[in-house]
Amino acid sequence: MSGDQCRRRVGIVGYGHLGQYLVQRLRDDGLRHGLELAFVWNRDADKLKGMVPAELRLGKLTDFLERHADIIVEVAHPCIAQAYGESFLRTADFMVGSPTALAGLETELKLRAVAQQSGHTLYIPSGALWGGQDIQRMDEGGMLQALTVTMVKHPDSFRLGGHLGELARHARQERTVLYDGPVRGLCPLAPNNVNTMAAACMAASSLGFDGVKGCLVADPALPDYHVVETEATGPGGFSVHTRRKNPAACGAVTGSATFAAFWSSLLVCRGHGGRVYLC
Incomplete structure (x- = not known):
């Protein structure tokens, strides 16, 4: 299998401090770890201009399928997982950077069910949680x-x-x-x-x-x-x-250590089947 076929394509949803950090790490170190940036989306699209190449910007989040991401990482707001989590999981692994979204019981149960049905993994980053x-x-x-x-x-x-x-x-x-x-x-x-x-x-x-x-x-x-x-x-x-x-x-x-923790979590996301996986 070629190097290109082994790469995992990563979509980043959100371009706040954490999103900016992950995008930069993917652009600097991604290929070394078998990761490739598929797209970046932000609610305020103007924030991406001059920071993210035009070909990597996603104008409408509903168009995410066109970028063929293997894993989609949400680092924006809990409403993203609530509104798009099911759609993401049907075609890709999904890392929920705002797991407070899952406090809504309906959202949690739906995402667990779709992960099981699709065979894709619902990843929960440890963030600042130790142990x-x-x-x-x-x-x-x-x-x-x-x-x-x-x-x-x-x-x-x-x-x-x-x-x-x-x-x-x-x-x-x-x-x-x-x-x-x-x-x-x-x-x-x-x-x-x-x-x-x-x-x-x-x-x-x-x-x-x-x-x-x-x-x-x-x-x-x-x-x-x-x-x-x-x-x-x-x-x-x-x-x-x-x-x-x-x-x-x-x-x-x-906290500053949480940024590196998210990157480490992303490196773990290699597909763990249709389940919830703490990374």
Whole structure:
């Protein structure tokens, strides 16, 4: 088989900070890893001008089939998976960079079903989640009894509206718990901030979005990093507690280490059959 036939064609949906990073890595290092950029789409198409060659820009997302991508990577907004996830999975593997979309039970069930029917893989990137594969193995073995994910960021690193936004704005003086409860209830309130929690819910499928507990904290004492803590418990008093510090620019929603983690996740996406796969 020739080198061209071995390459995986990658479509990137979204051209924010993470999308820009992935596009640049694909253009610089993709061929070395057997990856080739198939297309780039962004809601604001003007943002691509001068940054992405015209032949790689996709004007209408509904035209994605014309580019024959082997895997489509969403790094835009949860609404993309909700609106296009089924169509993507029918013809390609699909990495959901905004897994908060899957907090909608109907969306999760539909994408799981289409993956199984089509034989394509629904990939969930670990992002800032540490030990995701261990959580998944524990869950699959029937050993996971409870899981809590706590995310702590500077108040300026949140993109929140409504009541949570008000709480975050008033948290500039002291550490404040913004939310403490099932992750399903939090995802619609903070879709851009809790993708790590959503990934944990997909890893712990027996608990799911209703059973995994999420705690969101604003702390003005964290100007240059984010903290993600996980606590998994099992039978007989078994427990694991991890704490991950992710360097982040002041006010950044995404920590800097998460960019490289996404690239590593993409390198794993080589087709794992019709199932959900944490990468």
